Amino acid sequence: MPKETVIAAAEMFKASKFAIIYFGMGVTQTRARYKNGDNVSSLVSDLNQTNKVVMMPMRGHYNVTGFGQVAAWEAGFPMALDFARGYAYYNPGETGTNDILMRKEADAFITGAADPGAHFPQESVKHLFKIPAIQVDGYANPTTEFSDVVIPAAIAGVECEGTAYRMDCQPIRMKKLIDTTFKSDEEILTDLINKVRELKGGA
Amino acid sequence: MAEMIIKNGVVYDPANGVNGEKNEICIKDGKIVESVGAGARIIDAEGCVVMPGGVDGHTHCAGKINVGRVMSPHDMRYRPIPGLSGQEARTKLLRPQVGYNTPNTHAIGYRYSKLGYTTIAEAAIVPMMARHMHEEFEAIPILDKLGLVLMGSNWQVMQYIADGDSEKLKAYVAWLLLAARGYGVKVVNPGGGSNWTWGKNVTSIDDKVIDFDVTPAQILLGLAEANESLKLPHSIHVHCNNLGVPGNLPTTLATMKLLEKVKASRDRQVMHLTHLQFHSYTGTSWMDFTSGAADIADYMNKHDHLTFDMGQVIFGPAMTMTADGPTEYRNARMFDAKWSNYDEELEDASGVVPLSYTPYSFAHAVMWAIGLELALLVKDPWKVMFTTDNPNGGSFVNYPEGQALLMSDKKRQEVIKGFPDMAMDRMSLQNIDRELDWNEIATMTRAMPAKMLGLTEKGHLGAGADGDVAIYDIAPEKVDPSVEHEAVKKALSFAKYTIKGGEVVVADGEVTATPKGKVYWVNAYEGVLQAEKDRLMADIKERFAKYYSIQLANYMVEDAYLPRPVEIRPEAI
Numbered sequence: 001m002p003k004e005t006v007i008a009a010a011e012m013f014k015a016s017k018f019a020i021i022y023f024g025m026g027v028t029q030t031r032a033r034y035k036n037g038d039n040v041s042s043l044v045s046d047l048n049q050t051n052k053v054v055m056m057p058m059r060g061h062y063n064v065t066g067f068g069q070v071a072a073w074e075a076g077f078p079m080a081l082d083f084a085r086g087y088a089y090y091n092p093g094e095t096g097t098n099d100i101l102m103r104k105e106a107d108a109f110i111t112g113a114a115d116p117g118a119h120f121p122q123e124s125v126k127h128l129f130k131i132p133a134i135q136v137d138g139y140a141n142p143t144t145e146f147s148d149v150v151i152p153a154a155i156a157g158v159e160c161e162g163t164a165y166r167m168d169c170q171p172i173r174m175k176k177l178i179d180t181t182f183k184s185d186e187e188i189l190t191d192l193i194n195k196v197r198e199l200k201g202g203a
Numbered sequence: 204m205a206e207m208i209i210k211n212g213v214v215y216d217p218a219n220g221v222n223g224e225k226n227e228i229c230i231k232d233g234k235i236v237e238s239v240g241a242g243a244r245i246i247d248a249e250g251c252v253v254m255p256g257g258v259d260g261h262t263h264c265a266g267k268i269n270v271g272r273v274m275s276p277h278d279m280r281y282r283p284i285p286g287l288s289g290q291e292a293r294t295k296l297l298r299p300q301v302g303y304n305t306p307n308t309h310a311i312g313y314r315y316s317k318l319g320y321t322t323i324a325e326a327a328i329v330p331m332m333a334r335h336m337h338e339e340f341e342a343i344p345i346l347d348k349l350g351l352v353l354m355g356s357n358w359q360v361m362q363y364i365a366d367g368d369s370e371k372l373k374a375y376v377a378w379l380l381l382a383a384r385g386y387g388v389k390v391v392n393p394g395g396g397s398n399w400t401w402g403k404n405v406t407s408i409d410d411k412v413i414d415f416d417v418t419p420a421q422i423l424l425g426l427a428e429a430n431e432s433l434k435l436p437h438s439i440h441v442h443c444n445n446l447g448v449p450g451n452l453p454t455t456l457a458t459m460k461l462l463e464k465v466k467a468s469r470d471r472q473v474m475h476l477t478h479l480q481f482h483s484y485t486g487t488s489w490m491d492f493t494s495g496a497a498d499i500a501d502y503m504n505k506h507d508h509l510t511f512d513m514g515q516v517i518f519g520p521a522m523t524m525t526a527d528g529p530t531e532y533r534n535a536r537m538f539d540a541k542w543s544n545y546d547e548e549l550e551d552a553s554g555v556v557p558l559s560y561t562p563y564s565f566a567h568a569v570m571w572a573i574g575l576e577l578a579l580l581v582k583d584p585w586k587v588m589f590t591t592d593n594p595n596g597g598s599f600v601n602y603p604e605g606q607a608l609l610m611s612d613k614k615r616q617e618v619i620k621g622f623p624d625m626a627m628d629r630m631s632l633q634n635i636d637r638e639l640d641w642n643e644i645a646t647m648t649r650a651m652p653a654k655m656l657g658l659t660e661k662g663h664l665g666a667g668a669d670g671d672v673a674i675y676d677i678a679p680e681k682v683d684p685s686v687e688h689e690a691v692k693k694a695l696s697f698a699k700y701t702i703k704g705g706e707v708v709v710a711d712g713e714v715t716a717t718p719k720g721k722v723y724w725v726n727a728y729e730g731v732l733q734a735e736k737d738r739l740m741a742d743i744k745e746r747f748a749k750y751y752s753i754q755l756a757n758y759m760v761e762d763a764y765l766p767r768p769v770e771i772r773p774e775a776i
């Protein structure tokens with residue numbers, strides 16, 4: 001990056017009353033990954049010595065922020081949860097969905113409100129074609145192609161109620177506008193766990 | 204529901220003047236009653252202390268704590284207190300538990316219950332984010348909950364105070380409680396949260412707030428008067444300006460004096476001052492700071508319009524979380540720690556920063572001493588609530604440690620022996636030999652917090668109270684808390700029984716049932732005159748159209764988020 005660009009950016013920050021750096025996957029998913037984010041946050045911290053500056057992640061995929069919120073309060077961590085020990089174990093790089101798929105460790109797969117078929121790395125998707133996969137979604141998408149079972153779900157905010165968190169973590173009530181014969185994600189997952197308990201005889 | 208009778212225990216119920224008597228406690232349909240039938244289940248409390256269920260009137264348990272969780276995956280493995288911290292696998296009854304300062308919601312419910320606590324108050328939520336607080340409340344089992352709503356840097360609040368429009372302010376305060384389904388008015392670093400939008404702060408109660416023609420003093424008085432005019436069950440709940448700054452003592456004393464001119468509308472304080480330990484520092488820097496607890500206590504002892512909680516420091520890792528945004532930025536820079544910041548549109552700010560307290564730091568040692576000094580120097584336990592400002596001063600699972608310290612001068616002197624010399628002439632705890640008794644502990648952890656919050660069904664064991672009871676396996680006539688610190692701590696850490704709404708939820712220190720708790724909220728808006736509501740709504744509509752990033756239609760917390768609500772209506776106004 002040319003020196004002039006850096007200086008121009010610095011001048012912009014200095015002239016601002018309140019600045020926000022929105023960062024996305026270009027920062028988090030390129031080489032050095034979380035270290036890039038660390039650099040941005042160090043910059044933001046230093047800039048606040050003179051000006052008000054904050055940073056906010058540009059989250060995608062509808063309610064991904066809500067998943068992180070719920071996972072954090074229910075289990076302690078926002079993602080990459082491994083419950084094999086009976087409590088959540090968290091080690092991104094080891095327990096992330098793609099870490100497990102790349103190691104070909106998963107022997108079954110369930111997904112909801114996401115489209116790994118379109119967004120996961122090819123190596124992960126190749127493995128997903130080989131193992132039984134269940135999709136819970138309102139729409140067909142590339143994930144449908146490798147899914148062995150597709151359970152159509154009601155659309156939150158149209159056909160059923162619910163909560164979604166914006167990328168700034170603001171929760172919004174999703175309202176029901178029309179009736180549907182499809183079940184909500186919550187009902188589908190509750191039915192599934194009840195059936196598993198019945199089959200396995202668990203609590 | 205089945206009947207229950209608790210027999211043979213030594214009962215401490217300060218609200219009803221019961222001080223260590225062998226009374227029987229009867230419960231029917233979840234409530235304390237005068238008597239029960241012969242078929243009632245008998246709980247034998249022989250050799251035990253019996254108290255009302257604990258009430259934590261200031262804890263960060265839903266909302267910002269989730270930011271703390273995301274920031275501190277390392278915290279999930281901390282296990283300094285086995286049984287009350289760290290990772291525990293699910294059982295047939297219990298969900299998985301992780302964490303120490305920022306445990307998952309289920310662990311919060313289980314662990315408070317093990318301590319004999321049955322009611323908790325989330326200390327600070329911006330109205331916009333109240334929906335999130337209620338979602339976490341629903342995921343905290345067993346306990347009854349309530350939330351305090353941040354108003355001290357709210358644009359509309361400041362505007363109405365600047366305009367001198369007290370009727371509109373009153374209507375707006377009531378509306379915010381309705382919108383958030385909140386219980387009371389919280390004021391954090393008044394005006395400072397708004398200034399933090401521009402990277403600034405306020406440094407005294409007389410500074411001007413940027414863009415608003417008001418001072419922190421005017422915000423405090425305006426909100427206190429609105430609060431009393433609405434006859435809310437709780438008073439304003441205040442985190443003073445200049446938290447954690449050496450030399451903040453004059454600011455704290457000025458805030459205390461300021462409220463002398465407000466008259467309480469109920470039999471309670473006009474202001475609750477929270478985590479006073481962080482606001483009781485003399486000096487000009489960390490090098491010359493000393494404890495200001497004696498001055499604070501002297502004032503408290505001479506005046507009756509205030510209550511406070513300690514904000515006791517516990518040595519070890521903590522997680523600070525507060526609406527005091529500028530303080531958190533300062534903490535992060537001072538300790539070179541992780542920093543999280545929120546600017547909540549028109550409402551307030553907040554931040555989260557992990558830190559650790561060590562007895563080898565003279566500053567931390569003195570902070571530890573100040574919390575205890577405040578509780579011991581203030582004579583009337585009805586003015587003091589025991590807290591650590593969980594998890595700012597330390598995790599709530601350390602409450603038994605702090606409470607046992609209040610009961611033992613010997614133990615306090617042992618800890619002080621390990622302090623650096625530089626701490627000794629900055630504190631006075633080494634010269635205070637007062638030791639609290641069980642009745643005083645029951646006051647600071649049950650009776651006082653319930654009265655301070657205006658929760659009439661909580662904190663006592665009289666007929667009509669909720670059937671919330673804690674039974675600790677320690678015999679007051681056999682164990683001397685002033686020498687048996689560990690025995691007291693152990694008994695308070697793992698209740699023999701915790702009874703919630705007439706149901707045994709903890710037996711022998713283990714959780715045995717996980718009923719869902721209630722959520723208390725205050726509906727004062729019902730009583731506001733229609734003409735005032737109309738005047739207010741015109742402003743609110745304009746604010747939402749002009750400034751908010753969400754629609755008014757998406758703002759009010761819906762009924763769906765409070766599956767077990769208890770709506771409290773202050774008497775007609």
Ligand SMILES: [Zn+2]
Pocket residue numbers: 261262263326477478525592595
């Ligand atoms: Zn607090």
